[in-house]
Amino acid sequence: MSDQSPSFERLVPPADGHRITCENGRLCVPDDPIVPYIRGDGTGVDIWPAAQHVIDSAVARAYSGRRRIVWLRTYAGLDALQEYGKDAVLPADTVRAIQHYLVAIKGPLTTPVGGYEYVCLECALEQNGDASGAPGHCAGCGSEWVTARFRSLNVTLRQVLDLYACVRPVRWFRGVPSPVKHPERLNIIIFRENTEDVYSGIEFPSGSAEAAELMALVSRHTGKNLRADSGIGVKPISASGTKRLVRKALQHAIAQGRQTVTLVHKGNIMKFTEGAFRDWGYEVAREEFGPDTFTEKELWEEFGGVRPSGRVLINDRIADSMFQQVLLRPDEYDVVATPNLNGDYLSDACAAQTGGLGLAPGANLGDEIGLFEATHGTAPKHAGRNVINPSSVILSGKMMLDYMGWQEAGELVVRGLEQTIEQKRVTYDLERQMEGAEKVSTSGFAECIVENMG
Numbered sequence: 001m002s003d004q005s006p007s008f009e010r011l012v013p014p015a016d017g018h019r020i021t022c023e024n025g026r027l028c029v030p031d032d033p034i035v036p037y038i039r040g041d042g043t044g045v046d047i048w049p050a051a052q053h054v055i056d057s058a059v060a061r062a063y064s065g066r067r068r069i070v071w072l073r074t075y076a077g078l079d080a081l082q083e084y085g086k087d088a089v090l091p092a093d094t095v096r097a098i099q100h101y102l103v104a105i106k107g108p109l110t111t112p113v114g115g116y117e118y119v120c121l122e123c124a125l126e127q128n129g130d131a132s133g134a135p136g137h138c139a140g141c142g143s144e145w146v147t148a149r150f151r152s153l154n155v156t157l158r159q160v161l162d163l164y165a166c167v168r169p170v171r172w173f174r175g176v177p178s179p180v181k182h183p184e185r186l187n188i189i190i191f192r193e194n195t196e197d198v199y200s201g202i203e204f205p206s207g208s209a210e211a212a213e214l215m216a217l218v219s220r221h222t223g224k225n226l227r228a229d230s231g232i233g234v235k236p237i238s239a240s241g242t243k244r245l246v247r248k249a250l251q252h253a254i255a256q257g258r259q260t261v262t263l264v265h266k267g268n269i270m271k272f273t274e275g276a277f278r279d280w281g282y283e284v285a286r287e288e289f290g291p292d293t294f295t296e297k298e299l300w301e302e303f304g305g306v307r308p309s310g311r312v313l314i315n316d317r318i319a320d321s322m323f324q325q326v327l328l329r330p331d332e333y334d335v336v337a338t339p340n341l342n343g344d345y346l347s348d349a350c351a352a353q354t355g356g357l358g359l360a361p362g363a364n365l366g367d368e369i370g371l372f373e374a375t376h377g378t379a380p381k382h383a384g385r386n387v388i389n390p391s392s393v394i395l396s397g398k399m400m401l402d403y404m405g406w407q408e409a410g411e412l413v414v415r416g417l418e419q420t421i422e423q424k425r426v427t428y429d430l431e432r433q434m435e436g437a438e439k440v441s442t443s444g445f446a447e448c449i450v451e452n453m454g
């Protein structure tokens with residue numbers, strides 16, 4: 001029986017399984033943890049069952065049935081509308097379940113982009129209402145699941161749950177087509193700040209009273225007059241927000257025996273936000289991880305250019321230079337810590353270098369909670385066709401298993417995936433780029449991974 005469940009409106013906690021807890025910053029994981037999942041919109045219906053099959057098989061094999069995950073279905077996006085009713089795109093139940101059970105995983109969710117009033121959760125088309133108000137059915141696919149525009153559910157989840165580190169490991173799998181000559185040389189893990197910078201979401205439109213007020217303030221304090229028709233965005237970066245992110249990156253680097261943590265910033269232009277990020281990053285390394293770290297200056301002045309063993313180099317790079325570095329000298333980089341917007345660009349660019357988002361996993365971590373997720377979108381045109389590549393959410397599952405301390409199962413997932421790709425049994429996206437490859441379905445791909453776990 002699960003331990004003291006919170007009160008849910010509709011969710012029914014599983015009758016068996018136990019809750020993962022956290023004591024003094026360490027997760028305590030029972031052999032039958034309850035793990036909430038969100039299937040996701042669009043191709044979530046294809047990739048989630050495939051991932052669940054792979055994760056369950058890896059756990060069963062790694063621990064001979066002694067351990068298993070007890071899944072708890074929770075709802076967001078289209079599912080939530082269908083289960084909870086009109087406009088309930090992110091029910092409180094879902095947030096409460098993740099807060100309570102601490103470790104969760106999700107598929108992609110539709111995010112309205114443009115300035116329309118409504119969005120269809122089946123095909124992601126954005127549209128305005130007609131004279132009578134909301135459109136009855138989607139103008140694109142005819143679906144009835146059209147809902148009022150909302151802010152990104154992914155961003156809301158990260159903010160409500162204070163998941164301040166977006167963690168994106170990037171590595172290449174042998175055989176995956178890549179636009180660069182040596183994709184194997186890039187093997188990095190990006191810690192991107194997840195709550196501040198442009199993700200704080202503070203913006204005022206051109207022509208608004210708030211924008212005018214801010215422009216007047218800027219003019220009073222700096223003497224600079226902004227163009228009167230400017231929209232204004234606020235980019236806050238705090239010492240506490242930066243330090244907890246860099247702390248997590250350093251803890252990871254030290255625990256995993258990584259070589260380097262690089263602070264990526266645009267401090268040459270934005271001194272009190274991006275530049276301060278760099279300074280606060282070095283401060284955490286010096287004050288909290290002194291004996292475990294060294295700087296580039298110390299490398300030459302104290303260690304004669306020879307890296308001291310067992311210590312992590314902390315250095316920094318300007319963001320634009322970093323984009324060159326990951327292409328030209330990828331093997332010099334290892335763990336990266338960076339503010340939100342730089343990290344957004346850098347993680348997708350690095351993923352492209354190793355074969356694209358289809359194979360890139362992700363996690364959103366707070367002090368206790370870990371929410372693992374596919375990094376690509378809902379790809380609605382492929383939804384329900386059993387063709388899409390499920391690797392991103394499968395590898396996010398592998399990250400989740402590692403986070404739970406079930407590394408043996410995580411290794412089986414990677415082994416199964418590596419061998420399946422090497423055998424060239426792949427989904428359409430890779431098959432069209434790989435000579436002599438056999439095209440398999442989403443579920444068929446998952447089956448091959450399970451077969452190849454050994």
Ligand code: NAP
Pocket residue numbers: 107108109110111112113124154358373374375376377378379380381388389390391392429
């Ligand atoms: P997308 O869903 O990522 O899909 C764009 C294209 O990328 C697909 O048509 C497909 O290309 C390829 N692709 C994506 N995932 C793939 C996979 N697993 N396997 C193989 N190919 C894959 O981007 P979008 O169409 O711009 O966005 C659709 C919706 O998803 C939007 O509402 C967007 O806001 C949302 N979104 C959500 C997340 C998230 O939840 N984390 C992230 C990004 C976007 P081909 O058809 O050419 O093969």
